[in-house]
Amino acid sequence: MRSVPKYLVTVLLFALACFLASASDPSPLQDFCVAINNPTSADSRKYRKRLGSNVTLVNVDKLPGLNTLGISLARIDFAPYGLNPPHTHPRGTEILVVAEGTLYVGFVTSNTDNKLFTKVLNKGDVFVFPIGLIHFQFNVGKTNAVAFAGLSSQNPGVITIANAVFGSNPPINPDVLTKAFQVDKNVINYLEQQFK
Template sequence: MATLITILIGFFAAFNLSILSVFSYEPAPLQDFCVADPSNQGSVRVNGMACKNPLFVQADDFYYSGLHIPGDTGNSYGYRVSPVTVYQIPGLNTLGLSMMRIDYAQWGSNPPHTHPRATEIFTVLEGTLQVGFITSDPLNRLVTKVLQRGDVFVFPVGLVHFQRNMGHSNATAIAALSSQNPGVISITNSIFGSTPPIETEVLAQAFGVDNKTVHLLKKKFIHV
């Protein structure tokens, strides 16, 4: 990093340019941990939340209990995600990983969505699940497989993916993600339930349907 800064200073000097500021980053951790402190809004954030004073860090900052509890799948999709991100474990702050439990009722599905900031590695604990992701343009190729207990599958960062219970019994999976806050974008909810809404004419043209169909879809997803 010092070499890079030296080169930049030399470049500016050679062309008689003023050096207003130099921005740099450190890809490796500079400390043992940076426990998130949501109450501290005045401190500098290191690609995450402000750091708690390490003198006040406790074991509970790195602990969470609850993934043994099945999620309530009594919704229209028949699935439930129980996340463990930096919001559940403050000690994950800046460490670049998180996890979640997903429960599925019979024939329940986690509909097409993306995680904009994380690759996901997915492990089936119980049941039989069809999983898949779609490659980017121009191929838009569906990569799909049926998984059994103990099987592992990877969803690359940013790609649209889904899971569906094949209906033989309830199903459960654990997923690990390469971000402390991976984010999630549900395809149907984001397109038809955005605030403010996308113009009907834009969606009608994009999906090759009439305005009436778009209105019906908006009514279904606007409050999801």
């Protein structure tokens, strides 16, 4: 029986190690399911109306055919000076293209340096928001704006920062928020009232 040369075994092991090192979990399937009849509550719509933006998301919940494809799409409509507030998508990178209007957009890097990257986008401009980073879009024009976003997940999720912090149910202990934001408890109480 002929033995395999050592260099060939080494090359094969190296190739396998490179393959495993580059492999990742693309999360093609939903990682959780919460059964609710109406995921967009009246409070959420009221909050969006005050901000002057509306997001229409097409994800695996609305289009089951997206299951395992790793993509979703959103249309974001902005009133003049409308805001899609600071938020994050924990499971997807977002690429945004402006179809109408002018948007001021940006994202903040991770906690290592919290560097803000911003750009003013006009019709046809494109911007990328990396997965998991806090980002926003703000209509700086006097007319309506429309943008389309492609996301690299069938279920990218969204965590709107202010909603999560000041509108959690049950509420976060005001002592925690007072210390975290270094403000008076009355400020925290006022902010929490905005999200009830």
